[in-house]
Amino acid sequence: GVEPEEEDEEEEDEEEDRMEPLLLGAAGGAHRALGPKEAIRPAPFRNQVVSAGSASYRVIVHVDLDCFYAQVEMISHPELKGKPLGVQQKYLVVTCNYEARKLGVKKLMSVRDAKEKCPQLVLVNGEDLTRYREMSYKVTELLEEFSPVVERLGFDENFVDVTQTVEKRLQQLQSDDYSGVVVSGHVYNNQSVNLNDILHVRLLIGSQIAEEMREAIFNQLGLTGCAGVASNKLLSKLVSGTFKPNQQTVLMPESCQDLIDSLDHIKQMPGIGFKTTKRLESLGINSVHDLQTFSPKILEKELGISVAQRIQKLSFGEDNSPVTPSGPPQSFSEEDSFKKCSSEVEAKKKIEELLASLLNRVCNDGRKPHTIRLIIRRFSSDRHFNRESRQCPIPSHVIQKLGTGNYDVMTPMVDILMKLFRNMVNVKMPFHLTLLSVCFSNLKSLPTSKKGSIEFYLTPSSSTPSHSGKRTYKMKDTHLEE
DNA sequence: TGGGGTTAT
């Protein structure tokens, strides 16, 4: 027989040690539970975030706006307030307000079913995401004032690592007297709170911060939402949904098992998606308990070591993934779906529309995309999982024209996109597409350093044979990323 | 099923 390996976390530890000082500055540091080995290692960065005794214990807030698109629409159209409202994309009601929900409308319900359930339902078109996107970033920016460590999840959810913020407030408290600390909002399971337990005190302060966040979002942006406070992202997300709408809940560590037991199927576990659920079901794994007790070795063979270990940890409520600050977006895309597109001319028109919107967005962003991608969906029985794409670098002379309004950047871009199109679609043969999408990625900042002046990029040159007295310049080698 | 996003392979 072969000895089982025990030290399979060695590499990971070294990697994380190198990153720790960085994360302490930017991300609040304590981003995972301490392993047993680390506790006895004399690490120079230990104890910087959370004092000894409580190990590294994070406080994470998950903020989840209530029916976000519908709220934005009710702000844009106040006369709709109080009426059952649905937001429509194509023939789907993608979300709706609580008046509509009371009358039986569900998210992602077809327009026909929704109207049948609720004939008074008011529908607004939500295919243009511009206003939602703008409001979404306002929320993220507001949250960043509480802690710079904010990770976006979709347009309507954010994770905030408030570990450092909590620590500051703890230190401001009169010498270890926690008797005045109270919870804000619900405590999951109505669990009793112990002020002698420093972890409890930290989470309570987290709940107060969460309350302040929701207050700020409401007062400054007019939006309501839920919040969950817990020791990691998974638990904060699960607990934020326990009191809905416009309420918040904190999870004390002792109730962790109850929270994950409240899931009635593994597909409700964030991180376990459609594909993994199918494969787990084929192994006879349906409940969280099934996953907890399943043989790790067999699971690793079925799903690969990475997925297997990660999701089995999730089943115990363990999640060491850090809150990664999202910053500005990594990509911009616009898509349109339709019943049928079967000619090149038709496709070109739609691509031009998508591109025009994208160019506006990219122009407002300020950064320049260096990659462009075209995505298609061909007609097929399984609508899902059937996209193809081609991408290529954007030629530098096109990139340079991007910010400037006066040059035509559409024409060269459309030419590129149509080449990508013909690379994917044999236009001499009949075809049937149901979606087109254009994506800009590989965004690079313009060099904005010191003086935004041109002379920063030019270096004086003395070798000027023809025009003595006139100064000439040579290009410096320059890269766009500072 | 929409119109977006992200990271890993």
Next chain:
DNA sequence: ATAACCC
């Protein structure tokens, strides 16, 4: 370039 995940 695709596949998985998230909303």
